[in-house]
Amino acid sequence: MHLVHSLIQRLLPLAAALMLLGAVFVSLPQAASAQDGIPQVSDELLEEALSLAGGNRGELEAALGWCNQKPYSMQAMRFVIANLPLADLGVITDDLLIEHVELAIVVSGEMPYAASYDEATWAHYVLAPRVSQEPLEPWRSYFHKALADEVRDCQTLQAATVRVKQWVGQRIKFKQTQRRDQGPLTTLRGTYGRCEELMTVEICALRAVGIPARNAFCPWWAHCDNNHAWTEVLMDNGRWYPLGSIKEETDFGSTWEQSAARGAPIVCSMCFGLPDSMGPEVLRSKRDTGARYAQINGIDSYRDPATLTLDLLPAVVAVSDPDRSYKADDTIEHFLFVHVFNYGALRPVAKVPLSPEAEVSIQLGSGRYVLSTDAPVASRAVWADVSTGETVDLDWLDLPEWGEELILEFPKDP
Numbered sequence: 001m002h003l004v005h006s007l008i009q010r011l012l013p014l015a016a017a018l019m020l021l022g023a024v025f026v027s028l029p030q031a032a033s034a035q036d037g038i039p040q041v042s043d044e045l046l047e048e049a050l051s052l053a054g055g056n057r058g059e060l061e062a063a064l065g066w067c068n069q070k071p072y073s074m075q076a077m078r079f080v081i082a083n084l085p086l087a088d089l090g091v092i093t094d095d096l097l098i099e100h101v102e103l104a105i106v107v108s109g110e111m112p113y114a115a116s117y118d119e120a121t122w123a124h125y126v127l128a129p130r131v132s133q134e135p136l137e138p139w140r141s142y143f144h145k146a147l148a149d150e151v152r153d154c155q156t157l158q159a160a161t162v163r164v165k166q167w168v169g170q171r172i173k174f175k176q177t178q179r180r181d182q183g184p185l186t187t188l189r190g191t192y193g194r195c196e197e198l199m200t201v202e203i204c205a206l207r208a209v210g211i212p213a214r215n216a217f218c219p220w221w222a223h224c225d226n227n228h229a230w231t232e233v234l235m236d237n238g239r240w241y242p243l244g245s246i247k248e249e250t251d252f253g254s255t256w257e258q259s260a261a262r263g264a265p266i267v268c269s270m271c272f273g274l275p276d277s278m279g280p281e282v283l284r285s286k287r288d289t290g291a292r293y294a295q296i297n298g299i300d301s302y303r304d305p306a307t308l309t310l311d312l313l314p315a316v317v318a319v320s321d322p323d324r325s326y327k328a329d330d331t332i333e334h335f336l337f338v339h340v341f342n343y344g345a346l347r348p349v350a351k352v353p354l355s356p357e358a359e360v361s362i363q364l365g366s367g368r369y370v371l372s373t374d375a376p377v378a379s380r381a382v383w384a385d386v387s388t389g390e391t392v393d394l395d396w397l398d399l400p401e402w403g404e405e406l407i408l409e410f411p412k413d414p
Contacts, residue, residue, distance in 0.1 A: 037119030039273060041078040048289040049081050053089040062094035067101070076101045079123050083273040085291035088129075088136060096138055100129040103140045107148070107210035113157045114210045116236045120276065125212035125234065128272035131200045132215055132229075137183040143208030151209050157236050158249040164205050165246055172201060196229040202243055203231050215270050216242065216298060219349045220342040222265040222367055222410040227342075232269055232298070240269065240301060261302035263410070265340050265349045265365045269298040280361050283350055297350075297363055305363040306386035308394065310336065313358040315377040315396040334375040336360045341408050346370055367410035370402050385409075 050057050060081055067074035080100060084092065104127040108114045114122075130136070147164060154160035175192035184204040187193040193201070199215055206213035212234035220227050231243035241252040242261070261267055266283075271294040274285060284295040299305045334354045339346040352360050354375060366388040372381045373396075382399035383406060386392050 038072075038075045038079050038123045039120060039276070040075075041082040045082050045289060046078055049084065049089060052086055052290050056090050056092070059092065059094045060089070060097070063097035063101075066094065066098050073101055073105065076105065076123065076127055079273065080127060080129060082289060083292040084129070089290065092129075092136060096129075096136065099138060100127065100140055103144050103208070104210075107144065107208070110148070111151065111160070111210040112155050113160055113236070116157060117212055117234060117238075121212050121234065122210075124271050124273055124275065125214050126207050126210055128207065130272075131184075131203045132181060132196060132270075134181040134197075134200050135183045135186075137185045139184045139204045140208050142185060143205045147205060147209050156249075157211055157234065158252065160209065160211055161206065161233050161235075161243070162246060162249055162251075164209065164211065165202070165243060168198075168202055168205055172198060174198060199229050199231045206231070206233060213243075214240070216240075217268055218261065218264045218266065219268065220265070220340050220347040221260075221263070222340040222342075222349075222365065222408075223263045225343045228260070240298065261299075263365065264299065264302065265338070265367065265369070265410075266363075267298045267302055269296045270294075271296055281363075283352060283362075299363050299365060303365060304389045306366055306388055307361060307363050307391040308369075308384065308386050309359070309361045309391065310371070310384075310394050310396060311359050312336075312354060312373065312375055312377060312396040315379070316358045316375055318397070319378050320376045334358070334373060336362075337372045337374075338362065338364065339370040339372065340367075340410070365410075368408045370406070370408070371399070383408075 050060055053060050063081070064074070064077055067077045077097065080097065081089075104122070108122060108126070129140075147167060150163050150167060151160040154163065171191065172187055173192050174195065177192070177194050177197065181200065182190070182193055182197050184197075184201045187197045187201050196215075196217075203213040203215060214232050215229060216232045217229035218227055232240045233243050234240055235252060244251075246252055268283065273292050274287065274294055275282070275296075278285065278294070281297050282294050283297050286293055336350075336352045336354060337348045338350040338352070339348050341347070350362060350364075352362050354360050354373070358375060364386055366386055368383060368385045370381060370383050374380075377396060379396075379401050381402040382396065383402050384392070384394055384399055
């Protein structure tokens with residue numbers, strides 16, 4: 001990938017001369033015509049993001065203006081702006097946007113291991129300027145200055161990741177903080193943070209030196225109270241691994257998270273923007289401007305899951321259309337909610353959209369789940385058992401209703 005970047009930069013003087021000859025002006029900067037692998041952003045989608053920015057539109061336009069005569073940078077900048085959450089669109093500065101794009105491109109050309117993944121992965125998991133719900137901070141330049149020389153001689157993602165993990169581990173430790181997330185630089189200054197804040201620091205540090213990283217979490221454990229969030233990193237074999245407590249290149253796959261998640265009902269991994277594949281592994285996605293993202297079900301990376309396939313159509317027809325001529329309403333989207341018991345209440349671990357045929361399929365860890373739906377059915381809550389490695393095909397009408405008492409059985413605490 002870094003060879004492509006170098007070639008583009010060498011051709012920029014020629015591109016500038018051609019633009020002067022053409023003297024063509026447009027209202028919005030156009031996406032690069034070359035298929036670089038960065039997901040394309042239409043002018044309409046970009047304009048929506050600029051409009052949502054309100055009074056901050058000028059900052060976004062200034063960042064786009066910096067990309068003139070830089071086709072690759074332009075394509076990256078359009079991708080970032082189109083996928084930013086609404087809160088960022090209204091306050092982010094042109095300097096911060098330029099920093100993210102410029103330094104993300106720099107590391108892709110200077111780190112040997114960057115050639116091991118494609119540019120779409122780079123856009124979703126390296127270029128991405130935020131991790132979760134932390135406040136905006138200029139973290140990329142800080143981590144790049146601190147870590148670039150530490151990893152520059154690393155030939156593999158594994159080797160570079162271990163060095164970044166060791167650097168972070170020497171500076172911060174786990175300690176409960178407030179409910180609202182700290183920014184990564186704030187956590188570093190304080191030297192501690194809870195799991196999501198440690199995860200944010202790790203992901204920012206990894207991305208700053210060109211290592212694809214994303215946030216993963218179990219919304220609620222099934223075997224005990226509480227939940228957990230952690231970092232996933234992409235390795236040279238194309239698989240994602242939890243960062244956890246790794247100290248050596250051979251530690252991947254044997255972390256605490258890897259062990260604990262073997263008892264998880266589900267593991268959710270977040271993608272900035274929308275991936276090319278939007279199959280059943282995508283639990284949720286937001287396609288509109290103002291935070292475009294996908295929530296990916298990664299349970300199969302941690303354990304042999306069960307596949308629950310559920311047909312709600314007979315139950316929907318029985319309630320909404322006795323004549324059994326049911327037709328899906330394209331204007332209304334219905335969902336299946338999957339619950340476990342945690343902290344004294346039923347907690348949802350997944351919200352899965354029903355297909356037009358009122359069907360749903362989801363991978364889960366083995367155990368017993370309470371299922372509910374907002375679709376028009378007589379019984380809004382039932383329960384179902386699933387077993388490791390099995391595909392369970394169920395009809396909503398055949399499932400037992402959730403009564404006043406129910407024992408939820410799951411694997412013991414690993």
